[in-house]
Amino acid sequence: MMRNREIANGLNKSNPNLTFxxxxxxxxxxxxxxxxxxxKDIIRSSKTTNKxxxxxxxxxx
Numbered sequence: 001m002m003r004n005r006e007i008a009n010g011l012n013k014s015n016p017n018l019t020f021x022x023x024x025x026x027x028x029x030x031x032x033x034x035x036x037x038x039x040k041d042i043i044r045s046s047k048t049t050n051k052x053x054x055x056x057x058x059x060x061x
Contacts, residue, residue, distance in 0.1 A: 011053060 018026065020042070027038040054060040 007057070015050065015053060 023042050024038055027033045027041055031038075031041065033041055049059075051060060
């Protein structure tokens with residue numbers, strides 16, 4: 001959980017978390033993944049950070 005609530009609230013507005021159903025739909029439409037491959041990619045991507053957010057917070061160049 002983020003310590004700076006102001007930044008966290010701003011991120012929630014500008015970059016809201018997707019529901020599982022929204023993630024699944026995105027994987028199917030954008031990445032053309034189906035069935036088990038879509039589920040596996042959701043799990044894989046859940047272990048990564050959001051590079052755009054990291055960069056905006058100065059955590060990544």
